[in-house]
Amino acid sequence: MTSSLGPIPIKSPFILAPMAGCTDLPFRLLCREYGAGLCYSEMIDCQGLVSRQQDCLELLPTNTSDQPVIMQLYGNDPGTMGEAAAILSEHPIAGIDINMGCPMEKIIQQGAGAALMKNPRLAEKIITAVCKKSTKPVTVKIRSGWNQHTITAPEIAKIAAGVGAQAIAIHARTWSDGFTGPIDHGVIQQIMKNVSIPVIANGDITSHEQGVALLKKIGCAGVMIGRAALGAPWIFSGTVNQHPSMAYRIKALLRHLELAEAYLTPEPNLSKIRNHAWKYFRGTTNGPVIRKQIDATTSYTELKTFIHTLADQVLQK
Numbered sequence: 001m002t003s004s005l006g007p008i009p010i011k012s013p014f015i016l017a018p019m020a021g022c023t024d025l026p027f028r029l030l031c032r033e034y035g036a037g038l039c040y041s042e043m044i045d046c047q048g049l050v051s052r053q054q055d056c057l058e059l060l061p062t063n064t065s066d067q068p069v070i071m072q073l074y075g076n077d078p079g080t081m082g083e084a085a086a087i088l089s090e091h092p093i094a095g096i097d098i099n100m101g102c103p104m105e106k107i108i109q110q111g112a113g114a115a116l117m118k119n120p121r122l123a124e125k126i127i128t129a130v131c132k133k134s135t136k137p138v139t140v141k142i143r144s145g146w147n148q149h150t151i152t153a154p155e156i157a158k159i160a161a162g163v164g165a166q167a168i169a170i171h172a173r174t175w176s177d178g179f180t181g182p183i184d185h186g187v188i189q190q191i192m193k194n195v196s197i198p199v200i201a202n203g204d205i206t207s208h209e210q211g212v213a214l215l216k217k218i219g220c221a222g223v224m225i226g227r228a229a230l231g232a233p234w235i236f237s238g239t240v241n242q243h244p245s246m247a248y249r250i251k252a253l254l255r256h257l258e259l260a261e262a263y264l265t266p267e268p269n270l271s272k273i274r275n276h277a278w279k280y281f282r283g284t285t286n287g288p289v290i291r292k293q294i295d296a297t298t299s300y301t302e303l304k305t306f307i308h309t310l311a312d313q314v315l316q317k
């Protein structure tokens, strides 16, 4: 399946969602090996990027296999968001996304992330500033609104398209819904009627088949998958059994570890890698026991030895 997201050519409309602490370079590369057509980075604090903070700079690595990639910024100040967009534009990326969906307290308190869904005027200033300073296509990731009484997504999508955004991704829940409750496909369709730029649907897609069905049903430009891809990057493949064997899971995890060793410094990233490893055993009979053993590892070397021992046992059978 070949398609495009506005000016960004993509080989598949299946898109990896931005996830802080998860969608680093190794995980993006792994998802691509299974067919992800586009991957988003973790969110990057615009202020931290402008002041060249180490923790922000560490989110920037990418390479030629990691294409197309969209890097995501968050912030509440149009000027700083614009400056950060100019910095990101120097990097070999396909686009810059603006986070208007993060529900975390510390982000909301700044008036950033999902708080922008209740402040269309500030949202407009931020999107305008980023579009002006970016030499890359700009996308915006929104929620349905702030709460069920404040469904601002159609209005904000229109504003975004009007000031130059080239695609919209919508997690079709409000800020007050958090990560639970039904996904509002109606609001996605309403946005699609309101704007002529591509719209990406996001929220609760838990299998490849479900993604295909949604693409067919509403005709959106792409489907974005977050949580269901964690520990299950094969969700991007239309050919892999979506509930694979233990042996298959372990092989995928071993590949993940290989990529983590190649592109991260594993020891300081132990908890991040352990979190990923944990998720490969979701829904498996021995999962609870394996997860306890993963939790008990205190170094990357120990974690790797444990997974390799497990692989020897399982793959020999």
Ligand SMILES: Cc1cc2nc3c(=O)[nH]c(=O)nc-3n(C[C@H](O)[C@H](O)[C@H](O)COP(=O)(O)O)c2cc1C
Residues within 6 Å of the ligand: 017, 018, 019, 020, 021, 022, 041, 042, 043, 072, 099, 100, 101, 102, 141, 171, 179, 202, 203, 204, 205, 224, 225, 226, 227, 228
């Ligand atoms: C651990 C985690 C981290 C996330 N970090 C981000 C982020 O950095 N930026 C963002 O726009 N959304 C973030 N999200 C939201 C996801 O991109 C996505 O919109 C949401 O999980 C709904 O999609 P899903 O049901 O496929 O998971 C995060 C979600 C999770 C679970």
